[in-house]
Amino acid sequence: MITFITGNEHKVKEAENIFQKFNIELEHIDLGYMEPQGTLEEVAISGAKYAAEKLNKPVIVEDAGLFIKALNWFPGTYSSYVQETIGNQGILNLMSNTINTKDRHAEFRSVIGYCAPNIEPKIFLGKVEGSIAFEEKGNKGFAFDPIFYVQKKDKTFGELTLQEKNQFSHRKNSLELFANWYKCIKE
Numbered sequence: 001m002i003t004f005i006t007g008n009e010h011k012v013k014e015a016e017n018i019f020q021k022f023n024i025e026l027e028h029i030d031l032g033y034m035e036p037q038g039t040l041e042e043v044a045i046s047g048a049k050y051a052a053e054k055l056n057k058p059v060i061v062e063d064a065g066l067f068i069k070a071l072n073w074f075p076g077t078y079s080s081y082v083q084e085t086i087g088n089q090g091i092l093n094l095m096s097n098t099i100n101t102k103d104r105h106a107e108f109r110s111v112i113g114y115c116a117p118n119i120e121p122k123i124f125l126g127k128v129e130g131s132i133a134f135e136e137k138g139n140k141g142f143a144f145d146p147i148f149y150v151q152k153k154d155k156t157f158g159e160l161t162l163q164e165k166n167q168f169s170h171r172k173n174s175l176e177l178f179a180n181w182y183k184c185i186k187e
């Protein structure tokens with residue numbers, strides 16, 4: 001059993017679905033932890049360390065974000081703040097005002113931080129490439145999903161079911177790296 005520390009219910013549902021395949025049982029605690037302003041990796045390491053010590057058990061945390069090339073990889077580590085303030089429409093406006101308006105390449109990145117009492121934290125990075133849509137589409141998923149378009153599905157993440165998103169999302173990739181490693185250390 002592993003404890004996922006997050007305040008985001010959508011992340012929990014996605015993780016439960018991934019972990020089923022690995023027979024890893026997931027417990028969810030919304031502990032809350034300080035997020036230092038830093039890279040996804042720094043946030044994941046410090047969050048995992050803090051939570052493992054505080055709860056005295058093995059935990060994972062996740063720090064994720066949307067990175068847009070034409071905006072010099074903004075919002076990146078500011079993704080939560082940007083989502084809560086200017087939102088998807090704000091991102092679409094920035095995209096139509098940038099000089100690189102034709103380059104809509106973007107990626108989601110997810111870093112899972114794992115830590116257990118008296119063990120050094122470990123991190124697992126997952127990414128998915130896509131592009132910023134010209135308008136919001138779909139009402140599934142959460143946050144930036146309706147503006148994140150994936151060519152091979154010809155859909156935004158907002159138009160995908162949880163199971164479809166979990167076939168190739170950034171979170172799928174980071175969680176699977178973690179789960180494969182975790183299975184090994186448990187054996």
Ligand code: ITT
Nearest residue numbers: 006007008062063064065079080083142143144145
């Ligand atoms: P935690 O409690 O786990 O920190 P959070 O929602 O604050 O939950 P992050 O700190 O990882 O999550 O913030 C990343 C932000 O990036 C998040 O608030 C969303 O706006 C966005 N984001 C991350 N993953 C996403 C996904 O799969 N789809 C859409 N937006 C995503």
Ligand code: NA
Nearest residue numbers: 007035063080
């Ligand atoms: Na957060």
